[in-house]
Amino acid sequence: MSPARSGPHAVHIPGRAGAAERAQARHTDTRRTFPPLPPRAAPGDGTALTWWGNAWVDALEDTALDPARLARGRAYADRGHVDAITVTPGRVTAYVHGSRPRPYRADLRLRTLSEDEWEHFVETAAARPEHLASLLDKDVPHALAAAVDLLPAVDDLIPDCTCPDRAEPCKHAAALCYQTARLVDEDPFVLFLLRGRGEQELLADLTRRNATHTARERTTAAAPAPDSVTAREAFARSGRLAPLPPEFPPPAYPERPPSYPQAPGGPDPLALDLLATEAGIRAHALLTTGADPTGGLTPWQDAVRLAAAHPGAGLTAATRALYAALSRGTGRTPADLARAVAAWRQGGLAGLSVLEEEWDPPAGPFDRARPALLAAGRPEFRPRRNRLSTAAVQLRLGRDGRWYGYESDPGREDWWPRGEPGPDPVTALSFLLGEG
Known part of the structure; x- marks a missing residue:
């Protein structure tokens, strides 16, 4: 069960009740502003209290390429350098104080769920009374989070900052991410808002769906049992087998399996x-x-x-x-x-x-790729089989005719897929650099 909370929107911060109440007046269902979180009593102790809070931190740390920047970002967060945090669908924003007098504006972006994904999530939650009870208690069951991509996966969190550091994330965006983890840890409805649904809208939808399920179950239980006969009796009356009934129509999508509890000595x-x-x-x-x-x-x-x-x-x-x-x-x-x-x-x-797979593409699209990149003002790329490379960026031509972007730290040859594939090298490079 989650820790006690002082209200449906504000995170309880000792000594800041007045600020929290003033911020409460600015809250809407799709925009929540939290007052600055106080410095940690034990700096460096960034362990979250909930499994979804830890998942948020891990999404940042598993993606970051520079542990030193993460450490500085954690130190900024621990010292309370992050101002008020505003959460809207798909975005977290705050000003972060660094070494200069003027703070930097840091942002974190996260994909919002589609209407179909929300429909599946709400239907899954409303169909299980224990799931609804957990959400009302501001707890997120593992099985419910797995119904959709609720938790951030690797590369889901996209940081941005007005500082000159182009690292992803810079220390200011990392500090915002650590402070956001504290908000998500305290109130998972912050995560739901980031994915596109406010708390009031989500709870109202869950309540309606739950009432529908309850009424359906009562109607089914009260329906009289249909008349039936044994198979032996039916065959004896007609002397021949009756035709098979029509097949049931397939469901629209496969249902989630039941949750399996952990048992000593049992399967995982x-x-x-x-x-x-x-x-x-x-x-x-x-x-x-x-x-x-x-x-x-x-x-x-x-x-x-x-x-x-x-x-x-x-x-x-x-x-x-x-x-x-x-x-x-x-x-x-x-x-x-x-x-x-x-x-x-x-x-x-x-x-x-x-x-x-490396392979030798035929003459044509690959030969035209370097001139096209140069004509678009891009740097010189080195060709090798189906790959074009600079010190830190690589484009690979797939057998499907699309171009795939890769990144590496300069001089390391440690290439990782990044961005979306494009129909041509210029488009693929734009996706890779975040310009598409």
Whole structure:
């Protein structure tokens, strides 16, 4: 159960009740402003109290390339250098005081959920009374968070800052991320707002759905049992078998499996949930399309697909265990799997092939790529087979005809997939640099 809270919107901060009440007047359902959080009593103790708060911090730390900037950002947060924080759908904003007199404006962006994703989330939550009770108590069950991409995954958090440091994140954006983790830790409805739904709208929708489910269950329970006869009696009357009834229509989408509790000596609940979910998805695809979408994958490709499809993969202790198990089963390292997951999320099976395969493209699009980049004012790229490289940026031509962006620290040759694939090298480079 989550710690006690003083109200539905404001985070309780000792000694700042007046500021919290003034900020409360500025709150709307889709815009919440929190007063500056006080310095930590024990600097450096950034451990969150909840699993979703830790997932938020891990999303930052797993993506950052410079641990030193993270350490400075944590120190800024611990000392209370972050001003009031404003949360709106898809964005967190605050001014952060650095070494100069004028503070910098830092932002964090996060993808909002689509209407279909919210529909699935609300329906899943309303269908289980224990899920609704947990949300009202401001607790987030693991199974409910897995219904959609609620928690930030690797590369989901996009930092920005007005300071001259181009690192992602800079120390000011990192400080904002650590302070936001404290807000999310205290009130998960901050995370729901970031994903696109305010607390009042979400709770009202959950209440309506729950009432609908309750009425449906009562109607079903009160309905009289249909008349029936035994199969032997039916056959004896007619002397022949009756035609089979029509098949039930397939559901619109595969349902989530039930939650499996942890039992001493029993199977891992996460593994059971994953296996049951995968079985339901494949069965639904076979029922509706007649084809198995994963039947042609190799064990390694399927392991990458599983890790990439798992919400928040690689963040919490449970999902780190998933990475470790999939890595052991395929003879790879967790780092290999993490890089492959980034490629899969970039372009699916084609993106994974681009990561793992060098090939010699035919004359044509590849030969025209360097002149096109130079004509667009881009720096000189070095060609090698299907790849064009600078010291820190690389473009790879896939067999599907699309260009895929990669980044590395200069001089390290440690290339990681970044951005979206594009139909031409100039577009792909724009996506990679965040200009698209």
